[in-house]
Amino acid sequence: MAYASLAPFVLKRPWLHSALKPLANWYANAAGYRQMGLLADDLISEEDETVLKALKRLPPQTAYERTYRLRRAVQLSVQHKLLPKSQWTKPEQDVPYLQPLIEELKAADREAENLDSMTVIKSH
Structure with a gap:
């Protein structure tokens, strides 16, 4: 699933990045996945072939x-519990480990598609 991202726009403007960083951290904490010891990449749906x-x-x-x-x-969810605060995922630990591989595979698929659709024009 492709979606538009504002991340490159925000990252190019340091003032905007510093203004939105606290909001992004608040949102990540409010999402609740860190309280269960998960990383953001753990939430990526496994339904896509890539x-x-x-x-x-x-x-x-x-x-x-x-x-x-x-x-x-899953066990915590079934028990309606959260991890002790000392075991929560810290923001500095929440680094992408799956997203770079996904981007690499998508780039390889785009390259293969471009090579497959390439037309050769013979000059006489």
Whole structure:
């Protein structure tokens, strides 16, 4: 699923980035996934073929850690509990680990599509 992003626009303007950063942190904390020990990339839906390919490319340790976080979050959800505050995901720990692989795969797919649709014009 493709969607428009304002991130490049905001990141190019330091004053706007510094103004929106507290709001972004508040929103991430309000979303509740950090209180369950999850990372933002853990929330990416696995219904897309590209995401499934990216998950297969994860290093074994990273894949294990993702599975552990997801299972722990499901268990917490069933119990209607949150982790102790000392175990919450800190903002500096919430770094993308899956998104770079997804972008890499999408770029490779676009490149393959461009090469497949290329037409060769013979000159006489």
